[in-house]
């Protein structure tokens with residue numbers, strides 16, 4: 001990797017702009033013009049990524065409205081003619097490049113897969129005589145109905161792939177142009193494609209397997225059957241409007257305040273989440289996002305062993321964002337935010353209604369009927385929902401952040417869409433048959449949330465809490481006692497942890513310098529779902545590249561350069577980047593500015609009910625205030641949150 005740094009000259013301040021404000025259409029246009037003007041673009045240069053380069057935390061925290069802001073972008077450029085790639089940081093305010101780093105793909109990894117490359121692989125494989133002959137052997141001659149998928153190759157040390165920009169191509173067959181091809185995998189064959197040389201470099205025609213033929217068109221009334229007519233309407237009405245206010249990208253709701261961000265790679269980012277407590281706005285999280293995810297597949301077949309998709313680092317979650325429809329995707333009083341993104345030519349485009357904001361009733365928050373005083377009190381819970389949906393290949397993922405009235409923060413990921421299919425081999429221990437002859441290989445969906453914590457300030461520490469059985473003995477003669485142990489995680493190596501649900505293990509982020517009225521350090525607690533970690537062999541290529549998924553928790557000292565748990569460029573990366581590298585320094589964590597990295601997700605053993613489209617599977621995590629407040633912070637909720645629940649004063 002080589003680094004060159006351009007000098008700094010006079011500044012053109014961008015007044016009136018917040019440092020974390022999302023890039024505008026004008027700024028993306030200006031960025032492209034800057035790259036063009038400096039001779040950085042050839043006719044074959046593609047922007048694999050163009051997004052906001054966020055300023056370091058101290059700059060953001062010391063920002064005062066009206067201050068000049070140095071607006072910067074970062075880009076990953078790929079010349080599709082020769083494969084040369086660069087990572088660039090440039091200042092729009094100063095009209096200068098701050099760094100231009102030449103990427104060595106064999107060492108640093110490849111730029112993410114471009115949306116354009118879907119078309120590229122189609123052209124390449126269909127021009128390959130060997131691939132066409134392999135299709136013909138399977139009785140497939142109308143190649144216009146074959147759908148080749150550009151799938152990330154990973155890095156398995158396959159001869160001839162090192163340093164080359166490669167995707168692996170599995171193909172699917174449509175019976176007609178409008179037929180959903182995922183029902184008809186053409187299995188037993190894979191093409192390895194060099195996207196720069198534009199040719200098939202290896203064709204593995206392992207086995208002619210029957211192509212499953214049953215159609216599965218969820219938009220075809222003949223397949224789906226008659227629509228049920230028994231459901232009565234549910235209307236969600238807020239006659240006085242929603243309780244939140246939006247000022248630019250800043251959202252305020254009840255006591256919560258945060259700033260909406262949107263990154264081409266991570267998608268939705270929540271900045272500077274704080275909660276008002278009396279006269280104080282108390283910070284909780286400086287920055288929260290899902291910074292990586294991996295979907296490793298269990299099928300060891302010679303044409304599929306490499307399947308392990310890093311949907312964020314390899315495909316960029318943010319640019320796959322859906323435009324949401326009111327009444328379908330979101331119900332009630334909705335405030336949408338558009339997403340402004342750059343295409344591979346560096347041109348801006350806007351995805352309307354990309355982020356959905358609304359509030360939801362969430363049942364009872366607390367309730368008590370007193371058996372002595374006959375007092376009856378009930379209050380209702382609400383949550384603010386901020387979400388977006390992406391489509392990455394066959395899968396659709398919804399990412400839903402929830403803020404609750406009682407200070408709880410939750411992330412829920414919704415996985416739906418179509419499972420990745422195979423030709424089912426009877427008796428396979430690695431796949432389920434989900435339709436006649438149609439297999440769905442086992443796999444995992446593992447996400448890594450990056451939580452840059454700021455509980456009442458920058459000085460934080462993490463304790464691991466376990467339920468603790470206490471044996472019979474002095475002080476516990478009847479054996480009823482049990483307790484809880486707390487272990488301060490003092491260094492980065494020590495803080496790489498695995499969940500233990502049988503001990504109700506949680507991780508508490510405390511501020512040792514801020515105490516509640518009981519003298520306890522204020523805290524938020526991460527409650528993991530404690531689902532299985534990465535199930536691949538510890539020595540597998542995927543385990544090296546997705547090392548983040550071998551622990552439920554990592555804690556690192558804040559470093560603005562450490563943004564992604566599997567490294568900056570994960571596509572074809574040989575592994576070892578990201579968290580394993582970050583924690584190798586074993587920096588101390590007790591009373592420091594720290595970042596939590598939480599791996600969560602689900603092992604998916606597909607069911608017949610997951611076909612032809614999968615009902616949402618949920619996973620996620622919760623952050624709960626623990627001694628952050630002096631008492632239940634929802635005592636001030638009004639009794640009649642709805643017209644149907646009238647005040648106890650008038651109805652006994």
Ligand SMILES: [Cu+2]
Nearest residue numbers: 419443445604
């Ligand atoms: Cu799945």
